[in-house]
Amino acid sequence: DIQMTQSPSTLSASVGDRVTITCRASQSISSWLAWYQQRPGKAPKLLIYKASSLESGVPSRFSGSGSGTEFTFSISSLQPDDFATYYCQQCNTFPYTFGQGTKLEIK
């Protein structure tokens, strides 16, 4: 199985900050990577697909980049609603696998 390693596991930041999360795949997944946001008690929400494509309706402060085994996800200017947990997911190969999550906390 492809292992997805996210870092950091927890990130403390303030409203207005720029933050970046990294996701590393144990083998190349081309650009077959998605990013999700999950708020407590809610279902995950798709933000980015194919590594860098912004899902319709998602604010442009969210962005993704990378290919192969190294990927990054960024939020350019944190808003209060952005404090949540973020997951990467590889969809290159079955079984699909997720990173362990990054909890974004208010500093």
Add this chain to the structure above:
Amino acid sequence: EVQLLESGGGFVQPGGSLRLSCAASGFTFSSYAMSWVRQAPGKGLEWVSGISGSGGSTFYADSVTGRFTISRDNSKNTLYLQMNSLRAEDTAVYYCAKGPKSSASLNWFDPWGQGTLVTVSS
């Protein structure tokens, strides 16, 4: 509006069975692959199983192969997950999620249902 509504969760003893359902609306159900993804309490996301739009191709995580069966009834716009030989480690919220196309390969998930809780305990 695309909507996914899971049902069928509950409390079951180890070794027992449960069937989850996911009722879909707002899109041409048979044209899209679907998956089940679970989340144990306080833990991360784990993909469980996926099925193509036609139902002809199915895929499973190693942890559930041989115990769980995914299926769909396109005439009823409903996705199912039959879970047998349940274990304590199967305790989780189970989400159904829609893929971007008919093939189950190369799928990200959007949207997700609200989830249904399965608790396996004696």
